[in-house]
Amino acid sequence: MLNILKPSLVAVGFILVGNFPVKAQLEQSPINISSDKTIFNPSISLSLSDFNYGNSVTLNVENTGSPDQEATIQANLTVPGNTFTFDGEVYELLQFHFHTPSEHLLNGQVFPLELHLVHQDTEGDLLVINRWIEEGNFNTLLDPIFSNLPGNGDPNFEVDNFDLSGILPSSLDSFQYPGSLTTPPFTEGVQWVLFNEVLEISSSQIAAFQALFPEGDTREIQPLNDRIIQTDIENFSTVPEPTTVLGLLAFGGAGLLTSKKNNFFS
Ligand SMILES: [Zn+2]
Numbered sequence: 001m002l003n004i005l006k007p008s009l010v011a012v013g014f015i016l017v018g019n020f021p022v023k024a025q026l027e028q029s030p031i032n033i034s035s036d037k038t039i040f041n042p043s044i045s046l047s048l049s050d051f052n053y054g055n056s057v058t059l060n061v062e063n064t065g066s067p068d069q070e071a072t073i074q075a076n077l078t079v080p081g082n083t084f085t086f087d088g089e090v091y092e093l094l095q096f097h098f099h100t101p102s103e104h105l106l107n108g109q110v111f112p113l114e115l116h117l118v119h120q121d122t123e124g125d126l127l128v129i130n131r132w133i134e135e136g137n138f139n140t141l142l143d144p145i146f147s148n149l150p151g152n153g154d155p156n157f158e159v160d161n162f163d164l165s166g167i168l169p170s171s172l173d174s175f176q177y178p179g180s181l182t183t184p185p186f187t188e189g190v191q192w193v194l195f196n197e198v199l200e201i202s203s204s205q206i207a208a209f210q211a212l213f214p215e216g217d218t219r220e221i222q223p224l225n226d227r228i229i230q231t232d233i234e235n236f237s238t239v240p241e242p243t244t245v246l247g248l249l250a251f252g253g254a255g256l257l258t259s260k261k262n263n264f265f266s
Helices: 007-011 203-212 245-250 254-264
Strands: 014-017 020-023 038-040 057-063 073-077 083-086 089-099 113-120 126-135 157-162 174-180 188-201 229-231
Touching (some): 126 203
Parallel strands (some): 126 188
Antiparallel strands (some): 057 157, 089 113, 113 126, 174 229
């Protein structure tokens, strides 16, 4: 079905489905993290103390329906208590899972795998942490999962004494933006935190996962629209000064951010 766009509704972010205006899905994931759409903001830096990830947790690992492109291999946390505090909110880690190839791109670069750590706060708001995964050294941390990847229909299995804290990178440099789930119903209002430091895994470990998803399990890249990506990595952004958050605040605050961003983020 075609959605007929009325300019007056489009302007305020609505589309027509049948005769009914519904809010357009303008903040979808995944996206390409592009230097010319990213602003430097050191105040978003994360700290290790924001994370309360256990070093001996029990995981319940399941195949949610390979080779379906909306399925994955998912490791569910069996008990609560593994949290990430972001912007003053405590988010509980519910599960982590994998996509092949990567869903997010880094200046157009595709990685063979991407890890998503899915968190939820007490109000039901979601926050997903990403780690891109590249081919490299054998990954002993993930081996209990990757050496036993369950096929579709296989029973779930448990991994004991998993060092969840080992999933965190040594540098917490990140990209942050507002987005959505990457599988139906593509719910928006999801906070994304993408670590810049890439995780390594061996070619045989990648091959084991890809054997389950020969067509991949990745959603296509979505338009950025009016969103701004922020990073605490110096020299990543190619957006001209003073179009940084600090620069804009110095030059007149959020109003200017709104008017200026169209020059750089359209
Ligand atoms: Zn995912």
